[in-house]
Amino acid sequence: FPSPKPHKNPPPSPPKLPIIGNLHQLGSSPHRALQAMARSYGPLMLIHLGSVPVLVASSIESAKEIMKTHDLVFASRPRLNIPRRIFYDNQDIAFSQYGEYWRQVKSIAVLHLLSNKRVQSYEHVRVDEMELMMQKIQRANGSAFNLSESLISLTNNVVCRVALGRTYEGRKFKNLLERLMELLGCFSVGSYIPSLKWVDWLSGLERKADEVSKEFDEFLEGVIDEHVNAKGVVGFEGSKGQDLVDVLLEFQRENVKGFHLKRDMIKAIIVDLFTAGTDTTFTSLEWAICELLRHPRAMQELRREVVEIGQGRSSITEDNLDKLPYLKAVIKEALRLHTPLPLLVPRESTEDVKLLGYDILSGTQVLVNAWAIARDPSVWEEPEEFRPERFLNSSIDYKGFHFELLPFGAGRRGCPGIQFAMNVNELVLANLVYKFDLHLVGEGDMDMSETNGITVHKKHPILVSATARF
Numbered sequence: 366f367p368s369p370k371p372h373k374n375p376p377p378s379p380p381k382l383p384i385i386g387n388l389h390q391l392g393s394s395p396h397r398a399l400q401a402m403a404r405s406y407g408p409l410m411l412i413h414l415g416s417v418p419v420l421v422a423s424s425i426e427s428a429k430e431i432m433k434t435h436d437l438v439f440a441s442r443p444r445l446n447i448p449r450r451i452f453y454d455n456q457d458i459a460f461s462q463y464g465e466y467w468r469q470v471k472s473i474a475v476l477h478l479l480s481n482k483r484v485q486s487y488e489h490v491r492v493d494e495m496e497l498m499m500q501k502i503q504r505a506n507g508s509a510f511n512l513s514e515s516l517i518s519l520t521n522n523v524v525c526r527v528a529l530g531r532t533y534e535g536r537k538f539k540n541l542l543e544r545l546m547e548l549l550g551c552f553s554v555g556s557y558i559p560s561l562k563w564v565d566w567l568s569g570l571e572r573k574a575d576e577v578s579k580e581f582d583e584f585l586e587g588v589i590d591e592h593v594n595a596k597g598v599v600g601f602e603g604s605k606g607q608d609l610v611d612v613l614l615e616f617q618r619e620n621v622k623g624f625h626l627k628r629d630m631i632k633a634i635i636v637d638l639f640t641a642g643t644d645t646t647f648t649s650l651e652w653a654i655c656e657l658l659r660h661p662r663a664m665q666e667l668r669r670e671v672v673e674i675g676q677g678r679s680s681i682t683e684d685n686l687d688k689l690p691y692l693k694a695v696i697k698e699a700l701r702l703h704t705p706l707p708l709l710v711p712r713e714s715t716e717d718v719k720l721l722g723y724d725i726l727s728g729t730q731v732l733v734n735a736w737a738i739a740r741d742p743s744v745w746e747e748p749e750e751f752r753p754e755r756f757l758n759s760s761i762d763y764k765g766f767h768f769e770l771l772p773f774g775a776g777r778r779g780c781p782g783i784q785f786a787m788n789v790n791e792l793v794l795a796n797l798v799y800k801f802d803l804h805l806v807g808e809g810d811m812d813m814s815e816t817n818g819i820t821v822h823k824k825h826p827i828l829v830s831a832t833a834r835f
C-alpha cells in the first residue's frame with residue numbers, strides 16, 4: 366500500500382466514509398456508478414476504495430494521458446489478494462507487476478503465442494469448432510436452442526485445443542473454469558481494507574481461491590506431463606503442429622536469452638490464456654448476436670453482405686472475412702456498447718506524476734472507464750443506439766490507437782489477444798448469419814440485464830429458434 370505522502374494538488378474526490386471510503390457507492394455495476402460520479406467530479410477523479418486511492422479516468426484525454434503520454438508510469442498492476450493466489454503469485458502476464466519478468470513473458474506472448482502467424486496456424490481448430498456448433502444448431506431443428514451455452518463451449522474448446530492440444534469437454538473442466546472466473550470477479554475486502562483482511566478468510570473467499578487453484582494446478586500438471594512424455598510426437602489428437610504448451614516447453618528447454626521459464630511460470634501463463642481469453646471472447650460474441658437479434662435491419666444488412674460473399678457455398682471461410690466491412694462494423698459497435706471489461710484491468714503507477722495539472726502519487730491504482738468513454742455523448746452521436754454504420758466510413762479501430770474505443774486497452778499493457786479473439790468472433794458470426802435464420806424464443810423484448818463481475822455478461826442466455834437456410 367502506498368505510504369501516506371503529502372498530496373499537493375490531487376484530482377477532485379467525492380466525499381468518503383471512514384474505513385470503506387467510496388466502496389459503498391460502487392454498487393453492483395461499478396462502471397455505471399463511476400460514470401455517474403464522473404459527471405460531478407470530472408473525467409479524472411480520485412476515489413478511495415477502503416484505504417486505497419484509485420484514480421478513475423473517464424474521458425479520451427485522461428485515458429490518453431494514462432495509456433499513452435505516461436504509459437510507462439502506469440504500466441504496473443496492483444497486487445490483489447485473489448489473482449495472487451490463482452496466478453502462482455502473479456507470475457502470469459496480466460497481473461504481474463511491471464519489470465523485467467513481465468517484459469519477458471509479454472514478449473513471449475506477443476511474438477510467439479499470440480502472433481498473427483501463430484493465430485493463423487490454428488484456422489483448422491476454429492473451422493472445426495464452428496462447424497460443430499453449426500451442426501448442433503441444425504440438429505435442434507428449429508426448437509429452442511441455448512445459443513449462449515453453445516458459444517461458451519466453442520470459445521472454451523478453441524482455447525483448449527490451441528493451448529493444450531485437445532478439448533476437455535467434461536462437466537468437471539467447465540465447472541472449474543466457471544469457478545475460476547467467478548473468483549476473479551469477486552471483490553476481496555482484504556485487498557482494499559487491510560484491517561478487514563480477515564473478512565476474506567471468514568467469508569471463505571481465500572479458501573475457495575486456494576481450492577480452485579489447487580484443482581487447476583493438478584489438471585495442468587497432468588497436461589504438462591502428457592506433453593513432456595509425448596516429446597517428439599508434436600500435437601495431440603485433432604491438432605496439427607504445436608500447441609501453446611509445446612511452444613512454452615520449447616522455450617523452457619532452449620533457455621532463450623538466458624531466461625529460464627520455470628514450470629510454475631508456464632502454468633501461470635496457461636491459466637492467463639484461459640481467464641483472459643475465453644470469457645471475454647464469448648461475451649463479446651454473445652452481445653453482438655444479441656444486438657443483431659434486437660435490430661432486424663442490421664441483421665438483414667449483415668445477411669446481405671455474407672450471402673453476396675458466400676455465393677451459395679456451404680460456409681464462409683476465413684479468407685473471406687476481410688471482404689466483410691459490415692461484419693466488422695457490427696463487432697466494433699457491439700464492443701463499444703458492451704465493453705466486455707468495462708473498467709479494463711486495473712493499473713498502478715510506479716512514480717509520482719503530473720496528469721492534466723493534477724499530482725498523482727506513486728502507488729495509485731488506476732481504472733479507465735472504457736465503457737463510459739465509449740458512450741460519451743460529446744464523442745459519439747446517439748451513443749446509446751446500436752448503429753454499426755457509424756464505423757463504415759470511419760478509421761476508428763479498437764487496437765489501442767483511438768482512445769474513444771478501448772475494449773482491449775492500449776499501450777504497453779494492451780491486450781495481446783486481439784487477433785485471437787477477432788478471428789473466432791468474425792468466423793462464427795459470419796457463418797451463423799449465413800447459415801441460419803435466427804428468431805428469439807419467448808415473448809417481448811430481449812432482456813438486456815448484465816451480470817456483475819470483472820467481465821460483464823448478459824445475465825440471461827440467448828434462446829433462439831434457428832431455421833437452416835440451405
Ligand code: HEM
Nearest residue numbers: 459641642645646709710773774775778779780782785786
Ligand atoms: C474480446 C476479447 C478480449 C477482450 C475484450 C480483452 C480485453 C483485454 C483488456 C482490456 C486487457 C487489459 C489492457 C490494459 O491494461 O490496457 C487485456 C489484457 C490481456 N489480454 Fe485480453 N481481451 C480479449 C481477448 C484475449 C485473448 C483471446 C487472449 C489470449 C488468448 C487475451 C490475453 C490477454 C493477456 C495475456 C493480457 C495481459 C496483458 C498485459 O498485462 O500485459 N485476451 N485484455
